[in-house]
Amino acid sequence: PIHTNVMNVEEEGNEVEQLRESVTFLTNQCAQLDEANRAWQQYQAAQLENFRSKLQDYLSFDEDASFDIIAQQIVEQISKEREDFNEKYEAIEKANDILRSGTSIFIIDFFYLLFFSM
Numbered sequence: 001p002i003h004t005n006v007m008n009v010e011e012e013g014n015e016v017e018q019l020r021e022s023v024t025f026l027t028n029q030c031a032q033l034d035e036a037n038r039a040w041q042q043y044q045a046a047q048l049e050n051f052r053s054k055l056q057d058y059l060s061f062d063e064d065a066s067f068d069i070i071a072q073q074i075v076e077q078i079s080k081e082r083e084d085f086n087e088k089y090e091a092i093e094k095a096n097d098i099l100r101s102g103t104s105i106f107i108i109d110f111f112y113l114l115f116f117s118m
Helices: 002-055 067-101 105-116
Strands: none
Touching (some): 002 067
8 A cells, every 4th residue: 555655646746747847838838829919919000000001191090990990991982983983984975975966065056156146
């Protein structure tokens, strides 16, 4: 029984030593992950600030706007500009159709001036 107790104490000592090594290893790993996380956050903040500075002349947004909010505003702006462009394009097409049909307001004005200003 004494021999068994000595073996148990030795095994427990080994187990405690392994646990200490594991705790030390995990503590070091946590410190490395914390450092990497801080570096990533700094990088992200710098990228966001760079992104904002490039867009500030084109979009107005809150200082605290995230990438997602800015991206949504860009999509909305593109959609609005596309809609405006399509409306202008349709108006130009209609004017072009009128010009092609020969019933242009310019032609009507010309004939009006030609015939009624005499």
